[in-house]
Amino acid sequence: MKRVLGTLRKVIGLLALGALAFTASFCSVPSLPSQPTSGGTSQAAYPLPETPTPVPTQTATRAPYPLPATATPLGTITPSPTPRPPGVPPPPPGWPTGVPWPPPSSTPAATQLPPTPLPFPTPAFSPTPTGVRPAQLQHIWFPYYPATNSAPQLHTVLVDQQGQRWGQTDVLAKLDLRAGYPGPRLVGLHSSPNGQYIAADVFYGDNGSVWLIELGSGRTRRILKNQESIGHFIAWSPDNRKILFRAESTKGEIWLVDVSDESHQRLNLPVDQFGSTTVQSAVFSPDGSRIAYRNVVQPTVAGQTSSLELWNMSLDGTNKQQVLKVSDASTVEGGLLWSSATNQLLYIRQPDLNSSNKLGELWAIDLSTYLPRKLDTGILAEWPTYPVLAPNDTIVAYAKKNRDLWMFDLSSNRARQVLGTADKAVANPTWSPDSAFLVFISNQADYSVIFAASTDGSRVYPIAGPAPLESPVVWIR
Numbered sequence: 001m002k003r004v005l006g007t008l009r010k011v012i013g014l015l016a017l018g019a020l021a022f023t024a025s026f027c028s029v030p031s032l033p034s035q036p037t038s039g040g041t042s043q044a045a046y047p048l049p050e051t052p053t054p055v056p057t058q059t060a061t062r063a064p065y066p067l068p069a070t071a072t073p074l075g076t077i078t079p080s081p082t083p084r085p086p087g088v089p090p091p092p093p094g095w096p097t098g099v100p101w102p103p104p105s106s107t108p109a110a111t112q113l114p115p116t117p118l119p120f121p122t123p124a125f126s127p128t129p130t131g132v133r134p135a136q137l138q139h140i141w142f143p144y145y146p147a148t149n150s151a152p153q154l155h156t157v158l159v160d161q162q163g164q165r166w167g168q169t170d171v172l173a174k175l176d177l178r179a180g181y182p183g184p185r186l187v188g189l190h191s192s193p194n195g196q197y198i199a200a201d202v203f204y205g206d207n208g209s210v211w212l213i214e215l216g217s218g219r220t221r222r223i224l225k226n227q228e229s230i231g232h233f234i235a236w237s238p239d240n241r242k243i244l245f246r247a248e249s250t251k252g253e254i255w256l257v258d259v260s261d262e263s264h265q266r267l268n269l270p271v272d273q274f275g276s277t278t279v280q281s282a283v284f285s286p287d288g289s290r291i292a293y294r295n296v297v298q299p300t301v302a303g304q305t306s307s308l309e310l311w312n313m314s315l316d317g318t319n320k321q322q323v324l325k326v327s328d329a330s331t332v333e334g335g336l337l338w339s340s341a342t343n344q345l346l347y348i349r350q351p352d353l354n355s356s357n358k359l360g361e362l363w364a365i366d367l368s369t370y371l372p373r374k375l376d377t378g379i380l381a382e383w384p385t386y387p388v389l390a391p392n393d394t395i396v397a398y399a400k401k402n403r404d405l406w407m408f409d410l411s412s413n414r415a416r417q418v419l420g421t422a423d424k425a426v427a428n429p430t431w432s433p434d435s436a437f438l439v440f441i442s443n444q445a446d447y448s449v450i451f452a453a454s455t456d457g458s459r460v461y462p463i464a465g466p467a468p469l470e471s472p473v474v475w476i477r
Contacts, residue, residue, distance in 0.1 A: 123462035268317035286340030341393035
């Protein structure tokens with residue numbers, strides 16, 4: 001046993017020596033050249049190359065991938081279209097891909113409504129008179145205007161002969177008016193001489209028409225039809241059967257219109273070089289057999305001056321007679337009046353052609369002597385404040401430049417102030433049927449009130465409203 005173990009130790013030792021010898025021979029490295037030493041001999045240097053030769057990098061070469069003949073661009077994946085519900089139209093051309101159609105409905109933002117305007121305050125009217133109510137009351141017609149966005153409605157105030165207020169009626173006639181421009185809006189109320197009809201000027205935009213109101217029934221109808229109806233009222237005939245009408249559809253011609261059957265005839269009046277009438281206003285004579293008209297001739301290219309001409313003629317166009325011609329003068333459209341009591345024509349003359357304030361002079365011409373005379377100056381003669389003649393034909397009421405209300409008595413040739421209105425505007429003065437009272441509009445902030453005043457100015461009190469400042473007013477027996 002000991003001999004066997006000894007033999008194994010020898011074999012293992014021989015194997016270990018052999019392994020060491022094999023490793024030394026496989027891992028041997030050549031010697032580096034020796035560095036020279038001082039005072040000693042140099043060993044042979046290992047031959048290094050002058051420039052190191054780089055070891056070429058081995059790059060693996062792959063066979064090229066066969067490309068298609070036409071390259072397909074890489075794009076976004078187009079989603080499949082969402083099927084539309086039945087009845088939904090196709091999207092419009094150019095609708096973006098990927099955006100749903102129809103677009104999802106969104107709840108709109110709540111509309112902010114404008115605040116409801118507060119109604120105008122009702123004027124402080126005088127208390128209703130005590131005692132027995134008169135059997136016959138007179139009516140003051142006006143457009144009732146309770147708030148800024150409300151449509152005016154025709155109302156009437158009931159008054160007695162002393163001008164005392166007994167109440168107010170509801171709507172008696174409907175004209176389908178609207179608040180503000182373009183309308184329809186009411187710009188004029190004109191009573192017939194017998195008080196049975198009212199001719200109402202109603203404008204839509206810049207075009208007007210005349211509506212007839214039958215006071216007994218409240219029925220309304222437009223005078224003339226279609227394009228012929230475009231125009232405005234000028235004057236009633238004394239017999240209540242006809243009106244003078246300016247037909248704007250035919251270059252401002254003046255027509256004589258029968259209000260019962262609407263038959264009409266054109267009056268033979270002057271025209272300018274373009275065929276448009278040059279007549280600015282007209283009025284019937286007290287007996288209705290003639291008319292007087294105011295003709296304003298404007299300067300032409302030849303340099304002629306403008307002039308004011310007053311004429312009268314028979315209704316058939318004959319017997320024309322020039323009453324007056326004033327050169328270098330202009331007139332406003334309203335204000336031609338015929339006083340039967342004094343046989344005078346009254347008119348407004350504006351001496352300053354370049355003036356923009358429309359202040360004029362009140363003149364009268366005697367139809368027996370044809371002598372003109374100036375009555376007053378500083379007259380505010382523009383719509384809606386034209387001078388008005390009282391039913392007794394002897395007193396003219398008008399507003400002056402400082403907004404005061406004045407009267408001129410033709411029988412005594414005297415002017416006097418009725419009342420002062422300070423900074424308040426005055427519009428549409430209107431007479432009572434007995435010439436004892438005046439009603440007029442006066443502004444109060446955003447609205448206006450209708451006042452009544454005795455001719456001596458001793459009594460002034462609110463009688464109707466609220467109403468717009470330009471509201472027409474008419475007092476009917």
